[in-house]
Amino acid sequence: MNVHVASGGYAERSRSIIREMKHLEGPMLPILHALQSEFGFIPEEVKPVIADELNLSRAEVHGVVSFYHDFRNAPAGRHVLKLCRAEACQAMGGDDLALAARQLLGIDFHQTTLDGAITLEPVYCLGLCACAPAAMLDGEVHGRVDVRCLGELVTEARG
Structure with missing residues (x-):
């Protein structure tokens, strides 16, 4: 930027x-x-x-x-965490993961944490359907993401 x-x-x-x-x-x-x-x-x-x-x-x-979901109307945080919301990820626990992310960060999709560290965005397929649920942190994709892994990603972003 x-x-x-x-x-x-x-x-x-x-x-x-x-x-x-x-x-x-x-x-x-x-x-x-x-x-x-x-x-x-x-x-x-x-x-x-x-x-x-x-x-x-x-x-x-x-x-x-x-x-298009990729375009923002406000600046993003220092890190962008995208969670896949497509059907394969939803079938493998994506809804629970999204809920956990929103609770962990204290924000909803399209919002940024108060400290400006993380923006949470939905994405509709990261191409990791076989490794669902999937997430992407700052352009790096992660498969088979569970709540523990999500916590590690958030800790890394805030670190």
Whole structure:
């Protein structure tokens, strides 16, 4: 995440990123990923900039941002813990694991702990169906996650 825009002023940097990428076929998703990589989330003030640069309505841009679970509307914590919510993981105890995670962290999905350490997000398949339930901490996948393993992941993230 680029710290120089942490206090706001996203429009100018956003316009530069968009102009670098708008020549791509179907540029919106690559642009959104680049913006989230740059800022850590999709600031509300960049949606009209995207719409303007891509000749789309703000509603179209908002629809794409809100449809995809990977895009955030606020900065994430220092660590992101994703729990698989797909059917295979649910069948193998994913619902209980999700409940344990929410209780352990004191937050719900799409929220960040008060200390800013961990953001909890649902994800709909990590591709580890044979090793369900699955989780991902900062891009590293973990299979056969139980409450003990979940506690270790949280301890590692807070450590």
